[in-house]
Every structure is written in structure tokens, then in C-alpha cells.
Amino acid sequence: xxxxxxxxxxxxxxxxxxxxxxxxxxxxxxxxxxxxxxxxxxxxxxxxxxxxxxxxxxxxxxxxxxxxxxxxxxxxxxxxxxxxxxxxxxxxxxxxxxxxxxxxxxxxxxxxxxxxxxxxxxxxxxxxxxxxxxxxxxxxxxxxxxxxxxxxxxxxxxxxxxxxxxxxxxxxxxxxxxxxxxxxxxxxxxxxxxxxxxxxxxxxxxxxxxxxxxxxxxxxxxxxxxxxxxxxxxxxxxxxxxxxxxxxxxxxxxxxxxxxxxxxxxxxxxxxxxx
Numbered sequence: 004x005x006x007x008x009x010x011x012x013x014x015x016x017x018x019x020x021x022x023x024x025x026x027x028x029x030x031x032x033x034x035x036x037x038x039x040x041x042x043x044x045x046x047x048x049x050x051x052x053x054x055x056x057x058x059x060x061x062x063x064x065x066x067x068x069x070x071x072x073x074x075x076x077x078x079x080x081x082x083x084x085x086x087x088x089x090x091x092x093x094x095x096x097x098x099x100x101x102x103x104x105x106x107x108x109x110x111x112x113x114x115x116x117x118x119x120x121x122x123x124x125x126x127x128x129x130x131x132x133x134x135x136x137x138x139x140x141x142x143x144x145x146x147x148x149x150x151x152x153x154x155x156x157x158x159x160x161x162x163x164x165x166x167x168x169x170x171x172x173x174x175x176x177x178x179x180x181x182x183x184x185x186x187x188x189x190x191x192x193x194x195x196x197x198x199x200x201x202x203x204x205x206x207x208x209x210x211x212x213x214x215x216x217x218x219x220x221x222x223x224x225x226x227x228x229x230x231x232x233x234x235x236x237x238x239x240x241x242x243x244x245x246x247x248x249x250x251x252x253x254x255x256x257x258x259x260x261x262x263x264x265x266x267x268x269x270x271x272x273x274x275x276x277x278x
């Protein structure tokens with residue numbers, strides 16, 4: 004599922020800031036946070052669905068999400084780096100009872116918002132005795148800029164949303180036969196739209212994606228069980244042992260039997276030299 008790495012972390016008043024990197028291939032299923040969150044995309048691009056609002060976000064974009072709002076993310080195009088600013092809503096209300104944080108998701112490429120977020124990043128990257136005071140003020144300015152100039156994300160079925168929905172369904176049911184028409188109906192888009200968007204998003208067809216999932220599952224079974232190859236292949240979703248062996252060798256480079264033998268040999272060697 005990939006990973007997230009924070010290069011640094013800084014706190015200023017109700018704001019918690021970090022320099023975050025999500026590795027290519029990271030997929031975060033639908034979830035929510037108790038804090039509001041602002042992202043300045045510093046590098047790369049990623050897809051995100053916020054409730055039924057969907058978009059692809061590139062470097063130079065500032066994105067705001069209110070607290071407790073469901074969203075999911077996909078980082079298929081490459082590593083993505085962002086300035087992440089979490090806003091503790093309760094602490095914010097205590098410190099500034101006359102103000103309110105935005106309640107709708109917002110995005111902005113306005114130079115003022117991007118400039119403010121960039122200044123915040125620069126302050127945190129090289130902190131001194133006055134950084135906390137400076138960062139808190141700049142974060143408040145950024146919230147105002149987003150409220151006044153941010154665009155609310157559009158709701159409704161989007162190709163990226165359909166792709167992520169289809170991806171979840173394929174991951175859950177890859178061992179069964181799943182038809183494109185079923186995926187398109189569940190995702191709420193036309194079959195051709197879904198197929199084309201899926202290929203652009205994952206750089207492979209849905210059939211290739213399912214084959215990789217089945218082979219990955221089979222690799223685990225080969226390493227963890229003594230199940231006969233014919234049964235193992237059927238368990239992974241392949242039609243028969245011949246089909247299983249052919250696809251496995253195409254993806255991994257060796258046959259299932261050779262892989263099992265190689266894994267068993269390496270495992271025995273590692274046990275012999277262990278302390």
C-alpha cells in the first residue's frame with residue numbers, strides 16, 4: 004500500500020506542520036481525520052476523492068479539507084511531497100472564538116495562497132526563536148486567503164473517483180470473475196470512460212491489474228503452504244494449472260514450481276546461518 008515519510012515536524016499554536024512524502028504506489032482507503040488539513044503540493048501529483056468531490060492535484064496547488072470529512076488518496080504517478088498543516092479545530096475555537104475555520108473542501112492555485120504556504124515552509128525548514136510566532140500568523144493569513152479565494156471542489160461522479168472505486172472492488176474480488184459492465188455500473192460511469200481512465204491512472208489495463216493481484220496472492224501461498232499447484236492456482240483465481248503457470252512465469256520470470264523450490268532452498272539456508 005506504500006508509505007508516508009515526514010522529513011520534519013513543527014508546532015505553532017493550533018497548527019501542526021510537517022514536510023510529508025508519500026511514495027509512489029501508496030493508496031489510502033477511505034478515511035477521515037479529527038483535524039482540518041491544508042496541503043501545499045511541493046512536488047509530484049496525486050488523486051484524491053473528498054466525499055463525492057474528486058480531483059488530481061499537482062505541484063503549486065493548495066488544498067484544504069475540513070475536519071471529519073471522508074476522503075481517499077492515490078499516489079500512482081510517482082512520489083508526492085507536500086507541506087501538511089493540521090488545524091486543531093477545538094484549540095482554534097478556544098484561541099479565536101470570534102473566528103471559524105472553513106467547513107467546505109477548497110483548492111487554490113492563487114499566487115497569494117501559494118506564496119503564503121511557501122513562506123510557511125521556509126520558516127519551518129530553517130526555524131529560529133521567532134518561527135513559531137511567524138508561522139502561526141502566516142497560517143491564519145493562509146486560512147483567510149483560502150476562504151476568500153479558494154474554489155470549492157465540484158461534486159459528482161468523476162473519472163478518478165470511478166477508477167478508485169473500481170480499484171477497491173478489484174482488490175476485494177480479484178479471485179472471482181468481475182465484468183467491466185459490473186464495475187462501471189457500481190462506479191456510476193460509462194464502460195469506455197472507466198476503461199480509459201483506469202489505463203491512464205494505473206498504466207495498465209484492468210485485466211493486467213487483476214493478473215498481478217492474482218500472482219501476488221499466489222506468491223504468498225507458494226511461500227506459506229504446501230498446497231498442490233493445481234489447487235493453489237484455482238484458489239488464486241486462475242482457470243487451470245496451465246493458465247496459472249503461464250501467467251505466473253510471464254509476470255515473475257520463473258514457473259510456480261521453480262519459485263517454490265527456490266524459496267524453500269533460500270529459507271533453509273537462512274535457518275542454517277541464523278543465531
